[in-house]
Amino acid sequence: MKAYITTLFCFLTLTLCAQTVRKYSNEFMNIGVDAAALGMSSAVTAHTNDVNSGYWNPAGLLNLEDNQLALMHSSYFANIANYDYAAFAMPIDNRSAVGISLIRFAVDDILNTTQLIDAQGNINYDRISLFSTADYGLTFSYARKLPVQGLNYGVNAKIIRRVIGDFAASWGFGFDVGIQFETKNNWKFGVMARDITTTFNAWAIDEDEFAKIQNAVAGQNQELPETTEITIPKLQIGVSKLVDFNVDYTLLTAVNLNVRFEENNDVISSSFASINPAIGFEFGYVDMVYLRAGVGNFQNEMQIDNTEQLSFQPSFGVGFKYNGVQIDYAFTDIGDQSVALYSNVFSLKLDLSIFR
Template identity: 75%
Template sequence: MRYLLKFYHLKKSLFLFLVVVSVAVNAQTVRKYSNEFMNIGVDAAAFGMSNAVVASTNDVNSGYWNPAGLIGIEDKQLSLMHASYFANIANYDYAGFAMPLDKQSAVALSIIRFGVDDILNTTQLIDEQGNIDYNRISLFSTADYGITFSYARALPLDGLNVGVNAKVIRRIIGDFASSWGFGLDVGVQFKQGNWNFGIMARDITTTFNAWAIDEEQFATIQNAVEGQNQELPETTEITIPKLQIGASKKFVFHYDYVLLAEADLNFRFAETNDIISTSFTSIDPALGLQFGYIDMVFVRAGVGNFQNIQQLDGNESIGFQPNIGVGFKYKGIEVDYALTDIGDQSAALYSNVFSLKLDLSIFR
C-alpha cells in the first residue's frame, strides 16, 4: 500500500509538472493573457484599496502603478513586498527603488519575481526496463521576472505629469524553456486642488515574448506521455494593451483626519467575464478608500474584480472582491498590511500581504 501511495503522488506530480511546462511551451502567436504575473500588483497599501490607485499614487510604487506619480517623491525611497500565492505553492516578491533627479523629473527601478520552486521532475521515473526508480526524480523551478525602468517628468502645465516604463520580461521553466520579452507603458497624472486624475496604458507596444525551447528536454516530456510526439509549438506570444483610468479626491477634516477616495475603470481589450464586456473591450471598476490620522495611521478598504459568474443552473450573478488593510508610518518608515485575494480571479482563500517602504533620508 505504501508503494501504491507513493506512485499515486508521483503520478500527481507528473501531471502538475506537465501542466506547468505545457503552459510555457504552448505559446501561440497571439495570447491575450500573456505575462499575467505582471498584472497582480504591488504594495499592500494598494491591495487594501483594491488597486484603485492609478490617480493617487505618488511614491516609489508609482513605478508599477503609474510612473507619472514618481514626481511626488522628495527623496530616495525603497519598497519591499513578499506574498505567497496558490496556498504557499508559489512565491511573489517585489522590490522597488526611486529617486528624484531634480524638481521636474524622477526615475525608478522595479523588480518582480513570481516563482514555483522545487517542482518534481518525474519524466525519467521509469527506466529503460520499465522499472520505477525513485532516484531518477529531480527538481526544477519555474520563475517569471519583470524588470521595469521608469522615468517621470513634470510638464510646463502646472499639475500635469507624464511617465514612461520600459519593461524587460524574463521567464524560465527549468531546462525546458525560457523567454525574453520587451514592452512599454505610458502614464499621465493631472492634479487640480484636492482632485487627482490618472491614466495608465500598459503594454502599448503589445509586449513581445520570444521563447527558446530545448528540443532535447522537450523530447523527454513527449516520451514520458504516450502519444505526445507532436512537433514543437509556436514560440512567440504577444501581450495586448490594457488601460486604466482613475479619479481621486482628498477630504481633510480638522487638519488631522484625511480621507482619500478613488474610483478606477480597468479596460482589457478582449471579451472576458468582467461586469461590462463586449467583443471590443471589457471593463472592471474598482473603488478604494483610505482614512488617515496625522499621516501616521491608515485604515483602508476597497472593492473590485466585478465579474459575471455562471451558476450551475445556468443563471448569472455578479461577484466582487472586497479588500481591507491598515498601515503605520513613522519617521520615513511605513509598514502596510492587506487582507486580499492577491491577483486571483477566483473564490480562493484570502492572503495576508505585508509591505515595507523606506524613505532613505532617515539614514542621513
C-alpha cells in the same frame, strides 16, 4: 500517481505558456504591488505618489522628495507560489525622477520525475530532481513634469524573463505610459496605458527536455508549441479625492476603471472593450495610522443553471508610518468573495533620508 501528476503539470505548463498570439501572457505583471495599494483594490492610478508608482503609474514618481526603497512579499495557493517585489526610485531634479523595480513570481522545488523510471523499467527515486518555474519582470521608469501646471507623465520600459526549469525560457519587452493631473482642490486624475506597444515574448524550448515530458506521459505525442506570444494593451483610468476633516483625520476616496480591449466576463463588456471598476478608501489618522478597504474585479459568472451571478473581490488593509518607515498589510481575495483564497500581503517602504 504523484509522479504522473507532476510530469503532466510540466507538460501543460509548456503547452499553455507558449501559444501564438496568446492574449493573457505575463499575467503575473497584473497582480499588483504594495500592500497599501492592494488594500484599496488597486484603485491608485490617480494618486500613487511614491516608489511604487513605477508599477502603478510612473508619472507619480515626481512626487518623491527623496530616495525611496520598497519591498513586498506574498504567498499564493497555500504557499505553493511566492510573489516578491523590490523597487528603488529617486528624484533627479525638481522636474524629473527615475525608478527601477523587479517582480518575481515563482513555484520552486517542483519534482522532476521524467527520469524516475530507468532504461530497465525500474523505479529509482534517486533520479528525481528539482526545478523551478519563475517569472521575472524588470521595469525601468522615467517621469517628467510637463509645462502645464499639475500635469506629469511617465514611461516604463519592461524586460520580461520567464523560465520553466531546463525545459523552456523566454524573453519579452514592452512599454507603459502614464499621466497624472492634480487640481488645486485636491482632485487627482490619472491614466495608465500598459503594454502600449504590445509586449512580445519569444520562447526557446529545449527539444530534448520536452521530449522527456512527452515520453514520460503515456499517449502524449503533441508537437512543440509555437514560440511567440503577445500581451495586448490595457488601459487604467483613475480619479481620487483627499478630504481633510481636521488636523488629524483624512479620507482618501479613489475609483478606477480597468479597460481591456476584448470581450470577457467583466461587469461592462462589449466586442470592442471590457470595463472593470474598482473602488478604494483610505482613512488616515495624524498621517501615521491608516485603515483601507476596497472592492473590485467585478465579474458576471455563469452558474450551472445558465444564469449569471455578479462576483467581486474585496480587500482590506492597515498601515503604519513613522519617521520615514512605512509598514503595510493587506488581506485580499485573489478570486472572488465566495471562494476562500485569501492571501496575506506585507510590504515595507523606506524613505532613505532617515539614514542621513
